[in-house]
Amino acid sequence: MTNPSTPPPALLAWASRVLGARPRVQEVSSPREASRVWQLVLPGPVRFYLKISPKAVMYERETFALRSAAPALGAGGAPQLRASSAHHLALLLTAVAGWPLNELMLAPSEEARAYRQAGALLARLHAVGDLSGPRRAEAERALQSAADGADGHLARAGDRLSAPERKLVRDLAEQLRTLPPLPLAFIHGDAWDRNILWSKDLQQTGWIDFERSRPATAVQDFVLMACSTWVDRPDLRAACLQGYGRNLTPQEQHAVTCLAALDAVSCLVWGPKLGDPGVTARGRRTLDRLMAGVFA
Template identity: 30%
Template sequence: MYRAPDSVVEEIASDAEALDHVHRVLGPVDVVADRSWAHGEARVLEVRTRGEERAIAKWHRGGRNYHRELSAYQLYVPALGGDAPRLVASDDRLQLLILSRVPGELVEGSDAEHDPVVHVRAGEVLRRLHDSTPAVVNDHFGDAVMSKFAYWADRVGDAASEAELEIAQRIAATSLELGPLPMVPAHRDNSSRNWMLGPDGHVRLIDFAAVEFEPWAVDLFRLEQREWLDAPLLRESFLDGYGRRPDERDHAVLHAFHAVQAIATIAWALEHDDLVFAGQGREMLDRLLGETLY
């Protein structure tokens, strides 16, 4: 059964509380950058120690994201070695993670976002995450898709019409016909906004708060909806790095996943007063309906 996202009204630890714990782990630090997203689901501060080392202090509003990310750092992320942050310490009461700061800068918004070589390397890193533990084969995907769809459809309000929801629901329901699927630890927010390009040319993956077991192809979805729109070379480059191409069943997974993500993105964004993200969700829905109608 799908578990609803953590409520945005949960209390989040104050900066003072979190930084006090960081001081006790790392010694005195200075905050050098606030890297938090505007939605407020987590605070992310880059800090510098007296020894000039950089670290990331990240604490979550909701327990679900915290425990997913903590588990990912403990179980799957170590397989990436230096191509992902390292877990330094954690605190369950504060829902705080202290992480190493990987070298480089975000790919999103830079020329590297359109560099095929960067996409090759991102595909290589994602494959290592997916291969960090043996795949689990089960038939839960369809039921999970339908539970998520029902949850978000109830919350989307008049941002999607009844006719649009009916079509999207029919597409989501095709997931029930897919049968057992191999499930891997999927990042579920895999895009250039979570890729760091280092001075050594390595692409490093960050932000593991959404990691759950899903079919591998779901980690292509955000790229299909953003970076790869009208950029087939980038798609081919990434898949070259990953070492696999989607087959007919993978495309069916993506189509059903698209239906859920379009509705979920609109609803979640509106609940968080993020009109830009809501607009992206609307574009996802329009593309889904366009594929269906034409």
């Protein structure tokens, strides 16, 4: 089913009331995403987006992040939440300047600048999240929860993995349970180049799409980059961690390796399901590298 080209009338009326005028609407949803997104155009320099979350939990996570943590990223570092509607699972956001890094062709020095800023913004996000009470408990359980999901991932992947590969994934998942306590944070949750916007005019980075943000171990925000861009670009890994302000500890790096195995299986499930060969290839490459013992 394709996304509708315009929002539901009641939702558009709500957004128009918030903005004080009826905007011109352009549908900009990603074909791979369940979210529905429209750009709302009004006179003036500020652009807005209207987004319907695919699930209530994603709406709740993104709303909470944009209200409580993302403002610490500063002007242009994240969208600003103008309004939200629990009834529609909708968020009305300001636009972040720039274009996703995965869609840009940049000189290596400019890419490094973008990743350095991205790492610095992640450090701010990780530092400001409220980890009191139940949120701290959720963060402390994060690696255990990831390990608990291994069998489900493997069952859905079926025969896309060999018996030795399945054993390796189970072994690495179990190792997550034995790691010492790692630094906790309020993480972005979907931190990789398609959610990093880079403005060439402003030479500025911003993060978007906080619908998977949550309390967790800080290192979980580096897994997707470690399984994608950083594989062939260690310079970008170095730039991001330089901006973040520290390198990963040996225990955190081992956690990345273990979590990469789970990401690989997830890719081998969702890549074919979504008809996305890029996701499938990422999972297969990660698994091949883990089997060869060269993942780092």
